[in-house]
Amino acid sequence: MLDIAAELKPWIEEGRHFAVATVVAVEGSAPRGPGAALAVDAHGTVIGSVSGGCVEGAVYDLCVQALQDGRTVRERFGYGDDDAFAAGLTCGGVIDVLVTPVRGQAPALRVGVSAAERGEAVALARVARGPGGLLGRALLVRPDGSCEGGLGGHPDLDRTAAAEARAMLDTGRTGTVEIAEDGSRCRDGVTLFVESRVPPPRMIVFGAVDFATALVRAGRFLGYHVTVCDARPVFATRARFPEADELVVDWPHRYLRRTETDERTVLCVLAHDTRFDVPVLTTALRLPVAFVGAMGSRRTHEDRNRRLREAGLTERELARLRSPIGLDLGARTPEETALSIAAEIVALRRGGTGVPLTDSGTPIHPDAAGGKEPGAHSRAAA
Structure with missing residues (x-):
């Protein structure tokens, strides 16, 4: 239920009674993973989702019942050929849902x-x-x-x-x-x-260029806390980046050395100017972060790699660099380019291949369950 905290907060402040359904286990292919939640208040208002639509109606009914009788229940929704019209997961997976009424304190x-x-x-x-x-x-x-x-x-x-x-x-x-x-x-x-x-994990965008404006929006959409850093105050302005969580006017490598990063941090270098990108990449590729990408043509990439080697980076460190940044979507506009960068970040984070699902032949939703848990009620599904 914590994934819908922002939507639940007003209900809590108003003292509403509500019931919340949370996915607690997943087997096989399922639209959403453990922690996905849906809540229903006493007026029938709904927020959140547990399955992307497959079983929402049945889960809504369980929440209404929990509000009426005050009982916590656990239900299983799965796939069954014998009951093709029952509420369930058409994608073939199984989810266990815990439904809890929230009353009083x-x-x-x-x-x-x-x-x-x-x-x-x-x-x-x-x-x-x-x-x-x-x-x-x-x-x-x-x-x-x-x-x-x-x-x-x-x-x-x-x-x-x-x-x-x-x-x-x-x-x-x-x-x-x-x-x-x-x-x-x-x-x-x-x-x-x-x-x-x-x-939330951090995305730091180095280079206050037009492409960065679109990438900030994409990063926010993916749930990152987005920082834009550029040494040029005329470009790193709130007017140009109204959706950035943070704007920093400083040399990128100097800022990167003093700011906090972790294994979830994403670093995107969009300036493709050797005065900026070589110093910051020299620092970035030695940090234990999730992603380091740099924009530029293949010729720029080759020249940049030469300069990075001269700066002392090893081949192993250079192998971490995603350059040219982004998946091959044929992108032209800043928005399309931001989409290609965001797609590469997601693919790397989730272990995706980046190929069309039509041609992949792999499961759409990786198995997140790790085995069945006994004791849940079962509902067959189409």
Whole structure:
């Protein structure tokens, strides 16, 4: 439910009662992964999605029922030839959905949504399978180990759950973990679904050029915190980049050396001017970041590589450079070029091939489940 925190925040501030459905397990091909959520309030208003449309009607009904009877339920939606018109996933996968009514204070859920909406790092652990009295119970865990709410049951359950959730938060992972009701690690006890919410990854665009304007919009669309950096104050202006989260007037390599990056950070060098790109790429290619790309023709790329070698970069470091940046879409305009760059970033992040799905022959949605979990109700689907 943390993925719809921004939409849920007004409901929480207004004190609305609502029910939230969260995907807690996925098998095979499914439109959305664990953590995808849909919420329904007492007036029937809907936000979010759990399946891109396949089972939304049935999940809506479950949320309405949860608001009426106050019960948390877990349902399975899958594929079955014997019931071709039942609500389900036409893509052939299976999803387990946890539906929880949120009434009164519900401190862990409400505090978790508020913290996630503010961009704070939090993990929300909920009982996704276990004794009926524990199902849906929630524990919020912060990076410093402090907690909100509780799971009930054995006194050691919260302690173990907090430790597991904090470990998943450290790496930004969302998924399930099995622990016993007494807090020890084992299978066939209590299944916790842990949603981790960490601040958005960074995209730093070096070079305040026309192509950068379009790339800023694409980066924001993909959920990045986008910074534009250029040493020329006449170009790095808010008027030119109204959608950038941050504008920095500084030499790119100097800024990159002092700013914070991590393994999720994306660096895009669009200036294709050796005064800018060689110094910044020399720094960038030695950082543990997710993506380093540079714009320019193939001739520019060859000249740039020569200069980078002269600056001391090894062949292994040069191999990390995505240049010319972007997938081959035949792009011409800044918007098309930004789309090609964004597509390459997504393909690299998700392990995609970049070839048309028509010709790929590979699954559209990689298997995100890692095996079935027992104990969920089942619904056949077309």
